[in-house]
Amino acid sequence: MFRALYRTVLGPDRTRVLARPLGRLRVPVHAGLIIYAAVWGIVASAGYVRQQDSDGWWVVLFLSTVLPYVLLIRSPLLAWRLAALSFYPVALLCAGEGAGAFQYWTAIPLLVAVAAFYSRPIVITATVISAVLVAVTERQAADLALFAPMLATVVYLLGARGRAERELEEERDAKAALEERARIAREMHDVVAHHMSMVVVRCETAPYRLKGLSDETQQEFAELGEAAREAITDMQRLLGVLRTNGDAPQRAPQPGISRIPELVRPGDEAEVDVDDVPEAVGLTAYRIVQEALTNATRHAPGAAASVHVRRDGDRLDVLVRNTAGGPSRGGGSGQGLVGMRERVAVHGGTLTVKSTEDGGFVVRARIPLGDK
Template sequence: MTAPLPTAGRRVSAQTWFDFTTVLVALVLYSIAWPTLFVTHSVSPVVAPLLAALAVFPILLVRVNPAMGWAISAGAALLFSVGMAPTEGNDLPFQVVHIIVLFVLLFAVALRASVPIVVVAWAATSMLFATTMPGSGTGPLWGWAMGFGGLALFGYLVRILLASRRKLEKQEEVTELERARRAILEEKARIARDLHDVVAHHMSMVVVQAQTAPYRIADLDPAASAEFESIGATARTALNEIRGMLGVLRSDGQLPEHAPQPRAADVPALCESAARAGLPVEWSVSGDLGSVPDTTGLVMYRVVQESLANCARHAPGAAVHVAVAVDPGVVSVSVHNAATATVALPSAGGGHGIDGMRTRVGAVGGELTASPTPSGGFEVSAMLPTL
């Protein structure tokens, strides 16, 4: 099925058809004006083609510049009435074809030109017909003014109607955009409510239980107290991030990318937090993390974060090593865990962490690989551009 033409193409096509029709009408009128000019006026055959062209061809300016076309046509009509004698039996100062062209151009002026030009064209045309037409010395002069005033007023009303329709269409577009924006905001608010009801509530309970455990459990050894403190600190960090995202989702004007986001310099703190939570992780950083762009730094942070979460979930107790290298034009990230002798607990959910990392890395033009190692462990590595 043929795709519909764009709006601009349809507009150009309509203008082309209008111009073609105008040229066709002008040629038809010219074919009438030239031979009948000898019937209505006493003219030389040499100048007859030029006079017929002055009477007809100003209509070609009806779309491009109707005011100029009207001025040429009105000037030609005045020239006909002053310099050309009508034949016997004809009392019109200029041809009927010329009158039709003047009517059309006056209507186009009322439709396109500014109000002062419309008033000048109406007054001049009324005066021209009132002083040159048969019976101009005996009939009332205001008759022509009223007739041409009605024509100009009709054109001006059509002009207002078209302008109103254009404004209405533009307002409908704005309304549709606002409706779509409102739907997005409502969806964001719904997601924020769901996150608050499910995730934030349970995270708050984790924080409260971890903080009150040393007071609720008697004879708690220092190692267990430190473990509960680490759990509470990690849960508070996650809760703060969730609250920040909830604030973004609930706001009407703030976009997600305007919310504070982790950077490359936050990766060591992320590793320290994982170590406090009991994950046996070591990390090494070479190069200046502050030179990594924020967009690339956010992706690098999320890759390390998701990789550490996978290590804790699927390889509990296994040693983990995080290596970050910042080189000119590229930053490399590697998260490797050794083999584990324990069996990981079954994980709820669909397991989309690696796919999510690959999507994030691909969005900034990088590459990610995730595969088991020959020693029985697992490694995630990413190459991210910094330019």
């Protein structure tokens, strides 16, 4: 109980869910709610000014009504906290003006937002506090205090499906990220194993390539070669752990930046102005282009696509753009963007994905090249 009270009144709020389901309606809906609050604020302020010997407190009255709605799109719980904190002081200012009823109708959308998106303990705690505040400030309107729990219960039940879907989506994203990390590790095995094999070969051939080596130096090369060989064996064992059931070992070498033009369809544009990049970076660039073009084919059939890969200072700039196309064919796992972000994150790079004004799509990755 005390934990729920703390989370509701004082605890940190990491929920940023209100803007997500609204999508493109975010701005007009938020503007409408602010106008709703402003109207009530003007009504209350005008009533306060009409009182005898009124002073400048009407400004506080107006702001305490509007500010929670300004914060609503960022955090419904934070907006409700601000409204609850000012509930009783505003009631004192509005004495004789139906304070409880006025504040109830200004605070009810905030409680509805909390009930729609937050967990049950927070909803129950916020509802009880709201009902108590209404009952204390407007003793003559007990029906308002009873209506708040009823409304919050209905809204909470209606929002339960949305909460479950969001939790399921978060779990899918987390699972997809883990699977993609395992896939990246399997692919990176070939890249790292190649370098380690070169270390083994150079260590074993050093006595024959370099004349006049002492016995101690030859022994040192032999031990280094043995350590590198053991490292390769350990990596192969790790690869077996990462390989999921039914995955066959990959025999073909991993693709690199030189094979990116092979991904582009005839007639589309492909420009690769760099070829000397680390193998791991080249593999990441290849996979990003592959996924971006696959998404374009699947979700914008018939669209024209272009691929540009170039060096930009100490980073590799990968840009894939497609125009608007036909209706989406659907399909796919829906986790392609998750995979691209994981691959870029391995190198400490950035990924930008956005739609264009002409209805197309742009994927841009900037990948550090390291010391290469």
